Amino acid sequence: MNGHGQHKVKSQFDEAAQQYDQQRKMLIPCFDDFYKVSVSLASAATSSPNILDLGAGTGLFSSFLLQKYPEANLTLIDLSEKMLEIAKLRLKGYTSVNYSVDDYTNYISDVKFDIIISGLSIHHLTDTDKQTLYKNIYMNLKPNGVFINADQVLGDTPFVNSLYKNDWKQKVEVSGLSRPELDSAYERMKLDKMSPLQTQLDWMKKSGFSEVDCMYKYFNFVVLYAKK
Template sequence: MTEKDTAAGADWQHWQSTWDRQQEWYLPDREERFRAMLDAVEALVGPEPKVLDLACGTGSISDRLLRRFPKATSTGIDLDPALLTIARGYFAADPRVEFVRADLRDPGWRSALPHRDYDAVLTATALHWLRDDELRTLYGQIAGVVRDGGVFLNADHMPDDTTPRVNEAVNAFYRARREREKAAGTQDWADWWATAAADPVLAGPTAERFRIFGNPAEGDHADGQTQSAAWHADALRAAGFAEARTVWASPADAMVLALK
C-alpha cells in the first residue's frame, strides 16, 4: 500500500473530532465564540461570504462556516504541515474550501492567496504565537486583504491585567477543571501530538511540524505576547481599520472585530 493509498483511507473525521475535543479541554466555550464570530459575519457581510481562514489549523472555522452558510467559500492558510494534511483530507470532497501553506511571518505570505480580497478574515486561538511587533505588521497586511466594508475577527487569549484577583480565581478554577478532566482521560496538547506522530499517515507531516515549531513534549514553543482586547482594537485601528471593538468575551479570552 502506498502512502497515497494510506492517506486516502485515513479517518479524517476522527482527526478533526479529536482535535476539537483537545481544544475544548482548554477552551470549554469554544463553540460559543464560533457562534458569536459567525453572527458578526452574517450581520456585517451577509450569509454568502468569501472568507480567509487565517492560521486555519484543521479548518475548524471553515467547518462551522460552511455548515451555517452553505453558499460561503473559504481559503484556509497555515504553516503547519500536519494540521493542513488533516484539513485537506477532511475537506477533500468540498469545492467550497481550499488551502494554501504559508508563514504569516513572511512578508510575502499574501502572494499565496488565490483571491485579492475577502469579505471576512477570521482567526481563533492562533495569533498569540506572534510578538507585538509581528502582530502589528500582520494587522496591516490583513487590512490589505479585507475589502472595504469587510471584517476581521480575532478570538484569542486577551487577558485584562487590571483585574488580578479575578484573573487568579478564574485561572485556578479552569486549572482545577482541566486536571479533573485530564485524570478522566482527556487528551491534552502534548498527548494529541504524540498520537499524531505515531500514526502512519500523519507521522511524516508531524515530524516536519516538530522541526518547524518544536515538539510539545519538550516544552512550549510559544514566544508570543498576549495583550488586552483594548490593545488589539487600538492596533487594528492604527493598521487601517475604520472601527474596532470587543464583540465577545469570557473571563480569560476575548474576540475583537475590526470593520474596514
C-alpha cells in the same frame, strides 16, 4: 516570527494535530459561545463570500463558517502541513477551498476577502508581528469587509492574568483530558505571546478599521471584531 520559533511552533502543533479537535472542546471552557459568537459576526453582502482563515489548523473555525456560507470561496493558511491534511479531510465535501502551507504574518493577497477569520493562533505572534498582521488584514479585506479573531489575551495586570490562568487550569484539570494531554497543552502554552485586549483593539484602529470591538469575553478568551 523567526525561523527557529516558527519551526518549534510547527513541530509541536504537528504532533498535536491528531488529538487536537477532540481536545479543543475540553481546552476551551467556553467553546460553544466562543464559536457561536464568532460565526454570528461573519457577515457579507453575498452568499458566496471570499473567506480567509489565518492559522486555520484542522479547519475547525472554517467548518463552522461553511455551515453558514456553504458556497463560500475559502482559503486556509497554516504553518503545519499535518494540520491542513486534517482540514482537507474535514472539508472534502466542499469544492471552493484552497490550502496554503505558509506563515500568514506577511500574507498579501491579489484577491480581496469579504471575511477574514482567525482562531486561537494570533497569540503566538510577537507584538511587532501582530501589528504588521493587522495592517495586512486591513489591506486584504474588501471595503466593508470584516475581521473576526477568536483568541486569547493577556491580563492587564499580573493579578488579573493569574485569575485567567487559574480559572482555566482548574477547569481543564477536571475536563477529562489525560495527564499527557494536559502536559502537552501546558507545554504549548509556553509558546504563547499574548498581548492585552485594549492594546490589540488600538492596533486594529491604527490599521484603519472603522468599527472595532470585543464582542465576547470569558476570562482571557475573547472574540475581537473589526470592520473596514
